[in-house]
Each structure stands twice: as structure tokens, then as C-alpha cells.
Amino acid sequence: MRAASEQFAAKGYDRATLRAIAAQAGVDAALVAYFFGSKRELFDEVINLPFDSRAVMARLLEGDSGRVGERLARFVIETLDDEDQRQRILGIIRTATVEAGTARTIRDKFTTELLEPVVSRLGAGHAPLRAALVMSQILGVCLARHVVGLEDLASASQDELVAALAPTLQRYLVGDIS
Structure with a gap:
């Protein structure tokens, strides 16, 4: 989540990639896809309000x-x-x-x-x-x-x-x- 947040913040949705997110997190891109599905699903998870x-x-x-x-x-x-x-x-x-x-x-x-x-x-x-x-x-x-x-x-x-x-x-x- 942290790597995805940083990638989306730095590059925006269009330029961020699952591979770059995975690389920053130190995991395989397949693992990110397994837990979050698509880039859109990962983004939707990241954009939840960071507060109650x-x-x-x-x-x-x-x-x-x-x-x-x-x-x-x-x-x-x-x-x-x-x-x-x-x-x-x-x-x-x-x-x-x-x-x-x-x-x-x-x-x-x-x-x-x-x-x-x-x-x-x-x-x-x-x-x-x-x-x-x-x-x-x-x-x-x-x-x-x-x-x-x-x-x-x-x-x-x-x-x-x-x-x-x-x-x-x-x-x-x-x-x-x-």
C-alpha cells in the first residue's frame, strides 16, 4: 500500500505500473495482482480516505x-x-x-x-x-x-x-x- 501510494502520488494513475509498485515494495508483480487484482482495484484501495x-x-x-x-x-x-x-x-x-x-x-x-x-x-x-x-x-x-x-x-x-x-x-x- 505504501509503495502504491508513493507511486500514484509521484506518477499519477496513468504512469504508475504494477511492476514499479511491486519493485518498490520488494515483491513480485504477480503477488500484487494476487492480493489487489488490477491496477484500478489497487488504486481504489489506496484512495480510501486516510482518516475516519x-x-x-x-x-x-x-x-x-x-x-x-x-x-x-x-x-x-x-x-x-x-x-x-x-x-x-x-x-x-x-x-x-x-x-x-x-x-x-x-x-x-x-x-x-x-x-x-x-x-x-x-x-x-x-x-x-x-x-x-x-x-x-x-x-x-x-x-x-x-x-x-x-x-x-x-x-x-x-x-x-x-x-x-x-x-x-x-x-x-x-x-x-x-
Whole structure:
């Protein structure tokens, strides 16, 4: 799984191969195929959310709604700073840019199943739009910091990034978006 996550993150779905994944893992490609089937089945296994969405929802909704943007920003930055989770997420994002099925998975798993219910519970209305706006910020930070490698983002501390990102997420989650 780790080798697959790293290969998909580095190369995207199209350029990653079962052979390269197996070689990195130090096993025969037939063994990977035996346990996971096709490359698509392996990818689907890798792109499962690297966290429990119910636990994340509870964490975000716990406490003052006036600080939900900060809680979400901290969760995002901490998640992306964890090497294993970041590799899985980058693999999903890279593949989503060229494959419609994976883009749909991002919409379904991250936006529809995680963010929309959080926004709905906060009661600000327009949950699908708000969730999409939040996701646009998360994707932007992820790409700019970890794919493009914008130096100021890459070298910023977690606290600096949370402080910068939280107000925008807060507005998208519960503020005025008219």
C-alpha cells in the first residue's frame, strides 16, 4: 500500500505500473495482482480516505462554530504534513486531474460525504456551494505547497498556515458568501 501510494502520488494513475509498485515494495508483480487484482482495484484501495470521516466531522463540529474554520485548517495542514496521508492524497489529486472517475471520487468522498454534512450541520445554508468553496481552498493549498512547492507555503509553519487559511475557511463555512 505504501509503495502504491508513493507511486500514484509521484506518477499519477496513468504512469504508475504494477511492476514499479511491486519493485518498490520488494515483491513480485504477480503477488500484487494476487492480493489487489488490477491496477484500478489497487488504486481504489489506496484512495480510501486516510482518516475516519465521522471522527473528523465530530472534531470539526465540536465547540464554538465561530472557530470551525480554524479547526478545519488545522486538520488539513496536520493531515498534509503527515507523510503517509499526504502521499495518498497527492496520488488522488494527481490522478483526478486526468481521470474523471477519480475526480468524481474526490467530489463524493471529500466534498459530498465529509464537507457538505459539516456545512449542513452548521446551518448556514447553501451547503453544496460552501463545501465546494472549502474544497477549492484545500486543493489549492495542497497543490501549491506540496506539488508546485511554492517556497513561502512549503516553509511556513503549521501555525502560520492555519492562521492564514482559517479566516477564508470560516467565511466559506458559515460567513457571508453573497
